[in-house]
Amino acid sequence: MRLPFPILPRLSLRARLSAGVLAIVFLTTMGITAAALYFVKRNMQAAIASEEFERISAIADAMDQKFLSRRTLLKTFGDGVESRNLAGAEGLQDLLMQHESLREAFDNVAFTGMDGELVANLNGTQPIGKVNIKDREYFQRTVAARAGIISKPFRNRVSGLAQIAMTEPVLDRGGNVAYVISAFVNLKEQNFLGELSNVKFGKSGYMFIANTDGIVIDHPDKSRLLQRADAGGGRNAATERAIAGFEGTMEAVDRAGVHGLYAFKRIRQTNWVLGAMYPRDEAFARIEQVERYAWAGALLLTLLAGGLAFMTARAQLAPLSRLREHMQVSRAATAYAPMREAPPDDEVGDLSRTFDLLMMERQAANEKLAASERFLRDVTDNLPAVVAYFDSDQRCLFANKAGLGMRGRTPADIGRMTMRESLPDHVYQQLVPGIAKVLAGTPTRTEGTYERNGKQGFFECHLAPDIRDGGVLAGYYVMTFDVSKRKQAEMHSAGSERRLRGLTDNVPALLAEVDLEERVVFCNGKYQAWLGVSPDAMTNRPIHEALGEAHYEIRKPLLARAFAGEVVSFEQTASLLIGERTLQTTYLPQRNAEGAVTGLYILSNDVTELKQKQMKLDALAREDALTGLPNRRSFEEHARDAMARSRRAGLPVCLLFLDIDYFKSINDSLGHAAGDAVLREFGRRLKESVRETDMAARYAGDEFVILLEGVTGAAEAQVVAGKVLAAMRPAFHLASRTLQATTSIGVAISEEDEDLSSLFVRADTALYAAKKEGKNRFMMAAPRPANPGGASWPREKPSSA
Numbered sequence: 118m119r120l121p122f123p124i125l126p127r128l129s130l131r132a133r134l135s136a137g138v139l140a141i142v143f144l145t146t147m148g149i150t151a152a153a154l155y156f157v158k159r160n161m162q163a164a165i166a167s168e169e170f171e172r173i174s175a176i177a178d179a180m181d182q183k184f185l186s187r188r189t190l191l192k193t194f195g196d197g198v199e200s201r202n203l204a205g206a207e208g209l210q211d212l213l214m215q216h217e218s219l220r221e222a223f224d225n226v227a228f229t230g231m232d233g234e235l236v237a238n239l240n241g242t243q244p245i246g247k248v249n250i251k252d253r254e255y256f257q258r259t260v261a262a263r264a265g266i267i268s269k270p271f272r273n274r275v276s277g278l279a280q281i282a283m284t285e286p287v288l289d290r291g292g293n294v295a296y297v298i299s300a301f302v303n304l305k306e307q308n309f310l311g312e313l314s315n316v317k318f319g320k321s322g323y324m325f326i327a328n329t330d331g332i333v334i335d336h337p338d339k340s341r342l343l344q345r346a347d348a349g350g351g352r353n354a355a356t357e358r359a360i361a362g363f364e365g366t367m368e369a370v371d372r373a374g375v376h377g378l379y380a381f382k383r384i385r386q387t388n389w390v391l392g393a394m395y396p397r398d399e400a401f402a403r404i405e406q407v408e409r410y411a412w413a414g415a416l417l418l419t420l421l422a423g424g425l426a427f428m429t430a431r432a433q434l435a436p437l438s439r440l441r442e443h444m445q446v447s448r449a450a451t452a453y454a455p456m457r458e459a460p461p462d463d464e465v466g467d468l469s470r471t472f473d474l475l476m477m478e479r480q481a482a483n484e485k486l487a488a489s490e491r492f493l494r495d496v497t498d499n500l501p502a503v504v505a506y507f508d509s510d511q512r513c514l515f516a517n518k519a520g521l522g523m524r525g526r527t528p529a530d531i532g533r534m535t536m537r538e539s540l541p542d543h544v545y546q547q548l549v550p551g552i553a554k555v556l557a558g559t560p561t562r563t564e565g566t567y568e569r570n571g572k573q574g575f576f577e578c579h580l581a582p583d584i585r586d587g588g589v590l591a592g593y594y595v596m597t598f599d600v601s602k603r604k605q606a607e608m609h610s611a612g613s614e615r616r617l618r619g620l621t622d623n624v625p626a627l628l629a630e631v632d633l634e635e636r637v638v639f640c641n642g643k644y645q646a647w648l649g650v651s652p653d654a655m656t657n658r659p660i661h662e663a664l665g666e667a668h669y670e671i672r673k674p675l676l677a678r679a680f681a682g683e684v685v686s687f688e689q690t691a692s693l694l695i696g697e698r699t700l701q702t703t704y705l706p707q708r709n710a711e712g713a714v715t716g717l718y719i720l721s722n723d724v725t726e727l728k729q730k731q732m733k734l735d736a737l738a739r740e741d742a743l744t745g746l747p748n749r750r751s752f753e754e755h756a757r758d759a760m761a762r763s764r765r766a767g768l769p770v771c772l773l774f775l776d777i778d779y780f781k782s783i784n785d786s787l788g789h790a791a792g793d794a795v796l797r798e799f800g801r802r803l804k805e806s807v808r809e810t811d812m813a814a815r816y817a818g819d820e821f822v823i824l825l826e827g828v829t830g831a832a833e834a835q836v837v838a839g840k841v842l843a844a845m846r847p848a849f850h851l852a853s854r855t856l857q858a859t860t861s862i863g864v865a866i867s868e869e870d871e872d873l874s875s876l877f878v879r880a881d882t883a884l885y886a887a888k889k890e891g892k893n894r895f896m897m898a899a900p901r902p903a904n905p906g907g908a909s910w911p912r913e914k915p916s917s918a
């Protein structure tokens with residue numbers, strides 16, 4: 118428990134326990150004393166108040182008795198006057214003088230007639246005829262009630278003294294009031310109210326009387342007599358309550374500011390309020406004394422208890438102190454020895470035994486730790502790396518041989534040297550950012566350089582935070598490798614790659630290497646130029662990621678074949694950054710020494726120009742150079758396809774075989790160039806004579822062919838043949854002259870299952886027939902003979918010429 122006073126933790130346990138017990142005793146004693154005093158004070162105050170009330174009640178009763186006895190005396194006297202039946206005032210004076218007892222009881226007794234005039238006076242006749250009390254309230258009330266009363270206090274008109282009057286009417290025989298006897302009592306008369314001043318409440322307490330009109334009848338302060346109780350602005354709550362009817366005791370403050378215990382009791386005969394004021398200090402002086410004694414006693418008790426607690430704590434904690442000393446000795450000792458003295462059979466003994474057990478366990482753990490540290494050291498000393506551990510204050514708690522050797526340190530420096538002191542300064546500076554990070558809890562890896570014997574080397578340093586329970590960083594582990602060889606190899610490899618890239622970037626082809634995971638190991642700069650993907654972005658990424666899923670999906674089966682060991686080549690036309698290009702791509706499996714495929718080389722050549730040249734050559738190979746018409750090869754390919762199509766459609770094809778008449782003589786007479794010109798014009802007219810879908814071609818020399826596809830019958834073929842003959846009729850205008858040229862045509866319509874060769878034979882035969890018939894005509898070929906034989910196609914050049 119943490120005590121609220123900062124000084125207490127610095128005190129010994131003994132002192133703290135004593136202080137604790139002392140505090141508890143102090144608080145308990147004070148609490149009990151305070152509670153006890155509270156009840157004692159309340160009871161004593163109640164007893165004092167009760168005593169005050171009883172005293173004042175007794176005084177009130179005594180005064181009641183005084184009033185009663187005087188009233189009885191006056192009544193008896195009055196009754197005596199009535200029984201004498203005195204007719205005149207003379208006898209009254211004598212009667213008064215005869216009653217000595219009246220003088221003892223009252224200050225004066227007087228008879229007044231109904232006119233209020235004084236007729237007899239106990240204190241002498243001198244005032245007779247001089248005093249009239251008709252206006253006095255007590256006179257009027259007595260006459261009206263025809264009964265005796267006690268008056269309100271008033272000042273005597275003669276003596277000026279404060280008085281009250283007690284009256285008794287004297288009735289005549291008719292029952293009417295004849296005289297009023299007034300017996301006066303001086304309020305300060307010694308044996309009446311005056312004796313109140315002898316009654317004391319404490320040293321300065323006093324008594325007072327007021328009537329229900331609030332007029333002060335008696336008070337030690339004479340100036341207040343017959344004044345109102347609240348005259349002069351002074352108010353007293355207790356008196357006001359008593360005037361209103363309260364009887365009992367209460368505390369209040371008088372007009373002088375004195376706190377007092379007030380007691381009130383009514384005097385029954387007059388209904389006056391008899392009050393006593395007992396200054397509080399005096400009334401409760403005894404209580405305060407009791408209180409002082411009680412507190413002093415409590416304090417003494419606390420001190421005694423504290424001293425006792427200290428002695429007890431000291432005695433009880435002595436074994437604990439011995440245990441503490443034993444613990445301190447044991448801590449410094451290399452091997453633990455249990456306490457010589459047998460521990461007591463209590464909690465301290467339990468503590469001592471537990472400490473023994475803990476120390477034994479610690480010793481065992483230390484031995485185990487030392488063994489594992491030896492093992493760790495053996496292992497790490499043989500590692501080609503620096504292995505170390507630093508605590509959060511950067512103090513080295515472990516370092517292997519390589520670590521210590523960096524600055525010629527020894528195992529004795531462990532626990533003392535810091536990270537900075539364990540490293541060459543230039544190495545430490547490179548690790549500063551990493552250390553800041555690891556101290557913030559983030560593992561880091563730093564590469565850097567070092568210098569040894571004037572040579573530069575490379576290191577790779579891993580810093581790992583040691584974060585314990587609750588996320589507290591206890592320190593960090595350091596593992597540093599010399600990576601000079603790897604770095605040099607990497608630099609060499611980077612140089613090779615640079616050279617390779619320099620070469621391959623200038624090859625007009627895409628060059629790449631992928632591993633078995635289809636990851637791009639290398640690619641040249643043409644990927645950037647042609648596809649817009651940089652080698653950096655492609656390297657180390659799978660093909661599908663580097664070039665996109667769509668690109669990959671098409672090549673997936675081809676790649677699979679290449680990875681299976683096949684050299685795969687394919688062509689593809691694609692829209693590249695350099696335009697629409699045809700690429701010929703080859704997947705060349707890469708093999709290791711055992712012949713297993715370890716990856717692929719990918720080579721994509723731009724064969725667009727080559728392709729275009731090939732296509733041109735191809736077109737040229739199919740075209741007759743002189744007329745621009747398809748040549749024989751092209752025609753035969755087309756005719757075969759057309760026949761196959763027609764066969765599927767169930768329709769025939771028609772072959773027109775043409776030969777220019779007398780062409781040899783044109784050549785011979787006009788020259789070969791003229792012959793060529795005729796051939797060109799002939800070819801042009803021939804092309805114009807047929808539909809787009811029909812094919813006209815130069816077959817050989819002056820021989821031409823037309824293939825009509827999907828003909829309905831011979832009539833349609835004849836119309837075409839006629840059109841051709843008609844087309845040749847206009848003269849042929851040559852450079853030097855104009856001439857006429859005609860042609861002969863053999864027309865053959867294919868029959869079911871007939872091949873091209875057979876169709877040619879029949880058309881050729883028909884042509885031959887047309888020539889024979891006189892030329893410039895066409896002849897329909899004869900149907901296929903039932904047993905074809907003999908003639909075949911291509912024929913030997915017929916000797917038709």
Ligand SMILES: Nc1nc2c(ncn2[C@@H]2O[C@H](COP(=O)(O)OP(=O)(O)OP(=O)(O)O)[C@@H](O)[C@H]2O)c(=O)[nH]1
Binds near residue numbers: 778792793
């Ligand atoms: N100018 C020119 N002549 C050619 C060409 N090719 C072939 N010839 C000649 O064409 C002639 C063909 O003659 P033929 O068809 O045998 O004889 P012809 O005079 O036409 O006889 P008929 O066909 O019976 O009317 C030969 O003299 C060939 O040398 C060519 O490309 N240019």
